[in-house]
Amino acid sequence: MVKIGITARLFLSLLIVSMLTAVGVGLGTRWSFKRGFQGYLNEVEARRMEAMAFEFSRAYQEHGNWDFIRNNREAWERYTGAIGRERATSPRPGGDSIYYAVPDKAPRRLGLYDQQGNHLAGNLQTGDDLRYQPVLVDGKMVGTLAGAPLRGLQEEAELTFQAQQQRDSLFIGLGTLVLAALAAMLLARSFVAPTRRLIAAASKVAAGDYGVRVPHAQRDELGTLARNFNIMVATLESNEALRRHFMADISHELRTPLSVLQAQLEAMEDGIEPIDASSLKALMDEVTTLSRLVDDMRQITLSEVGAFDYRREPLDLAALLHSEIQKWSEPLAQAGMEIVLDSPAAMPVQGDTVRLRQLLRNLFNNTLRHAEGATQLSISLHVMRSQAVLILADNGPGVSDAGLPMLFERFWRGDRARSRTTGGSGLGLAICRSIVEAHSGSISAMHTHTAMPRGLTIRITLPLSGEAA
Numbered sequence: 001m002v003k004i005g006i007t008a009r010l011f012l013s014l015l016i017v018s019m020l021t022a023v024g025v026g027l028g029t030r031w032s033f034k035r036g037f038q039g040y041l042n043e044v045e046a047r048r049m050e051a052m053a054f055e056f057s058r059a060y061q062e063h064g065n066w067d068f069i070r071n072n073r074e075a076w077e078r079y080t081g082a083i084g085r086e087r088a089t090s091p092r093p094g095g096d097s098i099y100y101a102v103p104d105k106a107p108r109r110l111g112l113y114d115q116q117g118n119h120l121a122g123n124l125q126t127g128d129d130l131r132y133q134p135v136l137v138d139g140k141m142v143g144t145l146a147g148a149p150l151r152g153l154q155e156e157a158e159l160t161f162q163a164q165q166q167r168d169s170l171f172i173g174l175g176t177l178v179l180a181a182l183a184a185m186l187l188a189r190s191f192v193a194p195t196r197r198l199i200a201a202a203s204k205v206a207a208g209d210y211g212v213r214v215p216h217a218q219r220d221e222l223g224t225l226a227r228n229f230n231i232m233v234a235t236l237e238s239n240e241a242l243r244r245h246f247m248a249d250i251s252h253e254l255r256t257p258l259s260v261l262q263a264q265l266e267a268m269e270d271g272i273e274p275i276d277a278s279s280l281k282a283l284m285d286e287v288t289t290l291s292r293l294v295d296d297m298r299q300i301t302l303s304e305v306g307a308f309d310y311r312r313e314p315l316d317l318a319a320l321l322h323s324e325i326q327k328w329s330e331p332l333a334q335a336g337m338e339i340v341l342d343s344p345a346a347m348p349v350q351g352d353t354v355r356l357r358q359l360l361r362n363l364f365n366n367t368l369r370h371a372e373g374a375t376q377l378s379i380s381l382h383v384m385r386s387q388a389v390l391i392l393a394d395n396g397p398g399v400s401d402a403g404l405p406m407l408f409e410r411f412w413r414g415d416r417a418r419s420r421t422t423g424g425s426g427l428g429l430a431i432c433r434s435i436v437e438a439h440s441g442s443i444s445a446m447h448t449h450t451a452m453p454r455g456l457t458i459r460i461t462l463p464l465s466g467e468a469a
Contacts (some may be wrong), residue, residue: 046131257289340384395448398455
């Protein structure tokens with residue numbers, strides 16, 4: 001089966017539409033011309049009948065009766081020929097007027113009758129569509145001209161003119177079709193060119209090249225498609241980069257505890273390290289670190305793919321916050337931090353208690369691990385624009401300007417010199433972001449003191465429940 005490309009199909013479609021349009025216009029023009037030209041000739045004949053009636057009126061006054069023309073063919077031809085069309089309307093020298101038959105030149109569609117209706121000269125005319133032109137003398141009708149309307153083009157000049165118009169129309173139609181074919185070809189190519197670019201770009205993307213982009217200067221649907229395609233490819237490129245970084249980070253994070261375990265086990269096997277409670281505790285610490293890392297990776301993966309089981313229900317965020325503060329107040333106090341709380345008695349929201357508790361624990365744990373030297377942790381919970389706003393601000397060393405946008409990325413740690421034992425897995429705040437976004441909220445980080453960048457402030461917004469909003 002022959003495969004026809006989209007360019008050929010579009011070209012044929014436009015060409016067929018152009019052909020149908022040209023044929024329709026040609027047929028309509030031919031019918032309109034024939035009808036209009038025939039009507040024009042009838043109108044001309046009607047006016048010339050008036051002129052003939054005037055000439056016959058003068059002749060009647062001159063002779064006093066119709067005897068001068070009764071059965072007088074020469075007189076009839078003389079009067080009608082003088083008023084008829086010019087003989088030059090025929091292409092032949094000395095051609096015929098429309099009022100003369102061929103070859104005897106007798107009047108064809110015109111007859112003269114007296115006031116009693118007796119035929120005087122010309123041809124006998126019959127039919128219901130005859131035109132009558134009275135011959136008046138001093139306001140009194142003395143005769144009548146009867147003419148049959150033109151029912152078709154019969155004279156040679158008329159037929160020649162009609163044939164010429166048909167030939168011209170045919171040439172014009174053929175020229176129009178040629179121009180339509182050229183225009184259809186150009187339009188088909190212009191329409192298909194962006195599609196071909198998209199096809200070529202899609203083939204490169206399918207082959208793994210995510211750096212390809214297509215021009216999108218057009219302001220139509222194809223331009224919108226090209227822009228959306230570029231956005232899609234940029235997203236794929238970003239996701240591919242994140243995937244590679246994620247795999248590299250996972251490999252890096254897992255390699256260190258596994259290397260430590262392997263080194264310690266080999267040392268025990270070689271007798272360098274004794275197998276005692278201290279050695280076993282060191283091994284258990286590394287296993288605990290590894291288990292925590294694997295569990296954090298599992299949680300962040302589940303949260304990002306939407307596999308967390310969120311059970312939404314009305315809950316009091318203020319009560320949940322107070323409960324967690326009671327658990328973390330002592331560890332934070334041992335680290336030298338005082339908690340300053342500004343919270344209402346109740347703050348109803350719609351959410352998952354377990355996941356929001358995990359969110360608060362990750363935030364407190366992050367403060368405990370990274371806010372070294374901080375003496376105060378300010379916690380504020382209030383309502384703003386139908387949203388619950390939770391702010392945790394410490395006065396510790398904070399994070400650099402470059403580090404703020406990366407704070408919620410996976411495996412990112414502000415101090416690369418920290419170990420995963422002291423610095424964590426780098427997944428806690430990434431899990432916090434996933435939990436907040438799953439609750440249709442937002443989380444952001446900023447400096448606590450902007451004049452002299454210091455301290456870290458984390459701001460979380462969560463939608464209030466219906467009755468509170």
